[in-house]
Amino acid sequence: MGALDLARLQFAVTTSIHWLFVLVTLGLVTALLYFQTRATLARKEEKRELYFRMTRFWGLMYVINYALGIASGIVMEFQFGTSWSGLTHLVGGVFGAPLAMETIVAFVAESTFLALWIFGWHKLPRAVHLGLLYLVAITAYLSAFWVLVANGFMQNPVGYEMSTAADGTATAVLTDVGAVFANPSTWWAFLHIVGAALSAGGVVILGTSAWHILRRTEDVFFLRSFRVGFTFLFLGIGWAFGTGWAQYGFVGEIQPMKTADATEAAAVNAELAARYGAGDYRLPDGLRESFDFMSMVGEAGSTILLLLAPIVIWKLAAKLRWIMPLFIAFVPFPFLAAVAGWVFREVGRQPWIVYGVQTTADAFGGAGVGGMWTSFIGFTAVLGALLLTAWWLMLRHGLRGPRADVWRPDPGTDVDTDTHLLIPQGTR
């Protein structure tokens, strides 16, 4: 494998791991909004306490995922400079701006609000504390939007002009900010990933709740969580499925090879060769299967969930405990589908890094093969370990359930010295 392939593989691994963290972040924060809003507005004391406990229990799951996911984003951000300096050199003037907006206006803001939220229990007025969570959620979705503005430009470059400097080097210059933001490739992808994220957040809640319903841990808490998780998963999958197919025609317009089937591939290849110069523009083997897998999850998932909807509508979960393993088995699918979809979007753009403007090979500016191997193996190991650790901690937290000591990692610690986020707010 050459240095270029390694750099691509490294970016693919880093982005995929990052994307798995992001999915849970966006999905769970939306569910938390529901829980904490209901808690804050509740009139009855026991309702309030229940929803605050739900906010805290699912909130810790969210926090674990977020805190460990940050590192994957930092590694990814550095790679633009260390491996893809050709990209920043040619089009950085256009696509760097949305990424800069992402970091300052969205991500750092999100982390700042989140830190205030995590440490603000019992310290801030309830309305302010809830307001912070709304700010966290808004900035989280803004963050995803900005990233997709940059990615949308790579898929469908608009709003720029190539300008040649005196020494002959070409760079892309931003000419139409509105066009960059209104890029349909960005908006379709954003709408689509909102569904993916809601389904991921939903399935985490659903799977965990199903396990506890099976074990009869705490019915009031988990039957309610189960319904919320189911609703998120169902709406999320349906929405992702719908917005996925709705953009299919548009994707075919901007990138004909992505939607071409086996019989059309040769003709499309000739057409692209006429447009961009001789070359092989066909998709790599197996890429179509990743699309088919994603669309199967969407189609089968929405059908199965529709059939199972009576369980939630008529509140039958407590009577149908034996069916709960089915819901636990759902857990991996939204994640697998999301990674498959991302691979299809990104690999399907090849050989271009910015479609029709710059090839991935031209954008590579990284080290030699030896250096790339070291960096690839090292970071894959670290980020993989990070992902597994995050999932292990989330799983352990999820299976342990919302016991009173849930916020207290040390069973031996004195409760009074460790009240952090621990005692239900209503009882303090």
Added chain:
Amino acid sequence: METLWYALVGLLFAAYFVLAGLDYGVGMLFRHVAADDDGRRRALATVGPFFLGNEVWLVAAIGALLGAFPLLDGKLLGTNATLLAVLLFGLVTFTACVQIRGRAKRGRGIFDALIAVGALVTALGWGAFLGQLLQGRHGLPNWFSLLCGLVFAMLILLHGAALLALRGTPQTRAKGSAVLTAGVAPTLIGVGVLTVAGFFTAGAVELPAVALAGAAVLATGILAAGRLTVAGRHGRALAATCVAVATPLLVVGFARLPFGYVDAAEPVNSLTVTQGAADAAALDLLTVAAAPMIPVLLGFQAVMWWLWRRRVTSSTPLFY
């Protein structure tokens, strides 16, 4: 406009070094200042509520560098990829282990050691990176860069000690003060050696007067931090280490002007700040849409410091 953004990128990096420097400093020291787990958690609690907000300034700084100076971003990071990979390795280990240690039932000793090593590697790495920039050097760091790394790591250590001396439990405060006062002389010697060595090796420096002034500010900051700690003025001592930690960055940012990227071996590859900047339309967009957010974020983080202005005690809620 690129001048404004050069300053803003500098501000973001300075915020990162000063704030996350506290995390790294405490990370290097927290095993030293407390032997038992509870003590260590309380030492970490001196940065506890601020940890997340401190670390993410790096993301903002790199993002702003990429958006406002895409060419500088590619050059500065791309030519030091190996060094930055090691640095990132340390940084990821550090942040992840801080998050994990409190939730781990077993092996906290291992996580604590990883936190200390990760923090040290990160601090060494940033210092060495600044050293590379001062020389306009590519690839693996040489002795001068490594020396810069060492002195910067010592500086970060003093910075963390100053925070422990200010915010810690009584035992932690005493140990933090002791580390700080003991560290002043070696760090000053390091700064002196670097200043002299810089005359011969720091080929990227265009404005030696700025570099010398920076060295003087640095030395004064370190000295003042030591004196103020002895006098029991821990808040002011921390302010002094804040200035000291930000100074190396200011030297690198100002002393190389008008260049933003210097290639000492092939001067034709060097880029001035203006050459490295994005075009006016992109900078205008960032100025309107992103720049106003920076003071807002600083304001929110200042609120956090105010909310958690009290010292860590035996009843402080612990998260890490």
